[in-house]
Amino acid sequence: MTFMKIILKKGVVGIVVGGILVALAKALAFPPVFQAMFFTYAMLGAAVFILLDAPPVKPVSGVKALIALVVFYAILSVVYVGGASLWPQYDPEVEKGKIAKLLKAKRAKVLPERERLDESLRQAEALEAKLRSLTARLNRLAPAASPDAGTFADSLKPTSGPMTLVARGQEVYDLYECYNCHKIGGKGSVKKRGPKLDNIGSLLTIEDLKKKVLDPAYLYAEGFEKQHKKGQMPDKYKDLMSDEEVNALAAYMSTLKNPAVETPRPVFLKTQVEHGFIVYGYVRDRLGKPLPGVEVKATPLKKHGHAASAKANEQGYYEIFIHLHNEDAGVRIAVSAGGLQKEIVANYDPNDKVAKRQATVDFMSPS
Ligand code: HEC
Structure with a gap:
């Protein structure tokens, strides 16, 4: 077989293998850059196999060999640098542009919605003002109708706020x-x-x-x-x-x-213990057996005190976090579980910013 034929044959094999690789890469959703890269690898492989069958070169020595080596390096460098620069390059500006585009779309979506909201708020306020002036006029014209007018106006207050x-x-x-x-x-x-x-x-x-x-x-x-x-x-x-x-x-x-x-x-950090109070303890039956799943509720007995609750775990243990601040020191807390009620006082020093603020309350079910 002549060398020309070998080149043809192995070249065709390289193209076929490259085609298969590209098809596979496509099926696996590799980007086009990678598809091209795989094809190039197949062709490089074919070139190596073709070289294996290339006719031997006459041995060279001395200055000739040195020149040949330098020329070979020069060619290789040109191929490497030139080839690499042909590949698509990473450009941070392009990436930044993509991100900016994404953000712009997001902002564009949000802004009109905000404006719409502001607009409807303004409209609601204008309507309310109108209603107030109408009610006032009505009251002047027919004072007897005022109680009704008042509730009517109240009922029209925007509930969507x-x-x-x-x-x-x-x-x-x-x-x-x-x-x-x-x-x-x-x-x-x-x-x-x-x-x-x-x-x-x-x-x-x-x-x-x-x-x-x-x-x-x-x-x-x-x-x-x-x-x-x-x-x-x-x-x-x-x-x-x-x-x-x-x-x-x-x-x-x-x-x-x-x-x-x-x-x-x-968990508030040491300097911030002044934000919470923990009520914890056990819920057990008469014999000391834990009663898991029982809900325990703690209610600070003050204005706007938020009740909080927790369920006893497998060991009958519960822990409730409630919001009490410095000024709440000394407030009473009602703690209840399964029909039982207890009351404790949240005692702590408002000036102590380190000690945990907590109290323990155990329940023993009579049943
Ligand atoms: C990169 C990850 C990350 C992002 C983004 C993030 N968080 Fe967090 N967040 C955490 C981690 C981790 C914790 C737990 C540790 C801590 O509390 O610092 C936490 C804790 C919290 C807590 C306390 C929860 C608790 O049970 O006490 C809140 C509230 C919270 N994040 C709200 C937000 C909000 C609102 C945003 C968006 C504006 C946000 N986080 C964005 C990682 C994140």
Whole structure:
């Protein structure tokens, strides 16, 4: 077989193998760059096999050999550098452009919605003002009708106010991609980087939620101490979010009250013990056997005191976190479980910023 024939034969094999590789790469959804690369590899392979069959070269020596070597290197360098520069190059500007485009689409989606909201709010306010002036006129004309007019006006007050704030908060949550690390309703964070937030509204006040977003060091989720120390939750939202966004986000999160999904209890850092009080203890029967599953409820007996509850675990142990601040020292707390009621006093020193604030309450069921 002449060398020409060998080149033809092996060249064809190379093309066929290259074609198969490209088809495979396509089926596996490799980008075109990779498809071309695989084809080139097949052709390079064919070239190596062709060289194996190439007729031997006359041996050279001395200065000739040296020149031949230098020429060979020169050719190889040109092929390498030239070939490499033919490949598509990575350009950070192009990547930045792509990101900017994505962001622009997102902003374009959000902005008109915000304007629409603002617009309907303005309309609602204008309507309300009109209604007030009409009611006032009505009262002047026919004072007897005023009580009715009053309730009528009340009934027309926009009830959608808080709803839209919450919807806006959900939008902010999505916009800042909190879902990359957190789960709500089973959605988000496949890698389980941060805690589930389904019940966060029962654990944190709006004020505390705002503080956590603006300063992640403010508190940490129990069981996530390591991630907290590493500073995994980004400390950038205070620079990126407007007040309006933070308020809406906190309002939205405060509505997340699904006790069925375990949300880790917030642990306020040593300097911040002044935000919570823990009631803990055991629920047992007469013989001292634990009573798992019994719900224990703790209610601070003060104005706007939020009750909180927890279920006793296998050992009958429960722990309830309630919101009490410095000024609440000495407040009474009603603790109840399975029809039993107890009352304790939250005693702590408002000036002590280190000691944990807690009290233990055990229950013994009579049955
Ligand atoms: C890169 C991952 C990451 C992102 C993004 C992130 N977080 Fe977090 N977040 C965490 C981690 C980890 C924790 C637990 C450690 C800690 O509390 O610092 C946490 C804790 C929290 C907690 C306390 C939960 C509890 O049970 O006490 C809240 C509330 C919270 N994040 C809200 C948000 C909000 C709102 C956003 C979006 C603006 C957000 N996070 C974005 C990682 C993240």
